[in-house]
Amino acid sequence: MIENQVKKTLRKTGVNKKEKILVAVSGGKDSAVTAYLLSKFGYNIRGFHIDLKIGDYSEKCKNAVVELCRQLGISLIIYDIKKEMGSGMCYLRSAVQSRKKTEIKNCAICGVIKKWIFNKEARKLKADKIATGHNLDDESQTFLMNLFKGSPELSANIGVITENTSNKKFIPRIKPLFYIAEEDIRKYSRQKKLPVVYEKCPCALDSYRIQVREFTEKLSEKEKVNVVRNFERLREKFRKKESEINYCRICGEPSRNQVCRKCGLMQ
Ligand code: SF4
Ligand SMILES: [Zn+2]
Numbered sequence: 001m002i003e004n005q006v007k008k009t010l011r012k013t014g015v016n017k018k019e020k021i022l023v024a025v026s027g028g029k030d031s032a033v034t035a036y037l038l039s040k041f042g043y044n045i046r047g048f049h050i051d052l053k054i055g056d057y058s059e060k061c062k063n064a065v066v067e068l069c070r071q072l073g074i075s076l077i078i079y080d081i082k083k084e085m086g087s088g089m090c091y092l093r094s095a096v097q098s099r100k101k102t103e104i105k106n107c108a109i110c111g112v113i114k115k116w117i118f119n120k121e122a123r124k125l126k127a128d129k130i131a132t133g134h135n136l137d138d139e140s141q142t143f144l145m146n147l148f149k150g151s152p153e154l155s156a157n158i159g160v161i162t163e164n165t166s167n168k169k170f171i172p173r174i175k176p177l178f179y180i181a182e183e184d185i186r187k188y189s190r191q192k193k194l195p196v197v198y199e200k201c202p203c204a205l206d207s208y209r210i211q212v213r214e215f216t217e218k219l220s221e222k223e224k225v226n227v228v229r230n231f232e233r234l235r236e237k238f239r240k241k242e243s244e245i246n247y248c249r250i251c252g253e254p255s256r257n258q259v260c261r262k263c264g265l266m267q
Helices: 002-013 029-040 055-072 081-084 090-101 106-124 136-148 183-190 207-216 221-242 261-264
Strands: 020-024 042-052 074-079 129-131
Touching: 002 029, 002 081, 002 183, 020 029, 029 042, 029 055, 042 055, 042 081, 042 106, 055 074, 074 081, 074 106, 081 090, 081 106, 090 106, 090 261, 106 129, 106 261, 129 136, 129 207, 136 183, 136 207, 136 221
Parallel strands: 020 042, 020 129, 042 074
Antiparallel strands: none
């Protein structure tokens, strides 16, 4: 069931088996299943792991991805955030939080920094696509959060593939598990005995997402699929407004504004 749905989703992304895909492997179940299935279906993949240096948790995650890539027979690139950016994620995010007047959640900061790293490093590695483990629950929550905040246009780039064909510096991102519910992924990863860290990240803190998650947990899988499918239809309306991409004047990465979100947080 999962396998057939993921095959269909991959067809929808248009990715082909010759393209070089960098899979963002975190040590968690979602990215492990993503890498496992892409490898099983014969895609040309490599693993890319950001070692966030969040104490023991990061050590466990790193060991899990090393083992996963060994089992799959794929190469793995480990990006050490302390070496590359001078500090671990805990320090980076508290520095941002103490500088900014408005409250910014841990996961929001971490997410922006990770996205920036993935794009930059994927380009250096000449990857054609980045694959992430985002699942149906993540996506329906994000769509609803943006809707509840009154900014549905923020969902414009959410879908099975996020790309900007006119901007070569932006590496398209695919989400093979877009239509798969989190619980099914958990069961599948256990059934396949994948090396996975099931415990939660100790820095996970996004109270609004937790509230929305409590709400979406009451929805059936069919209802969650309806949420994402309806947003996919609406997305085209917002896309035209969102298509213009510039380059950040600080780091040179693709950005909708003069300064990208990562540099906006870090300066
Ligand atoms: S749970 Fe939040 S803080 Fe932890 S790795 Fe994920 S995005 Fe970063
Ligand atoms: Zn920048």
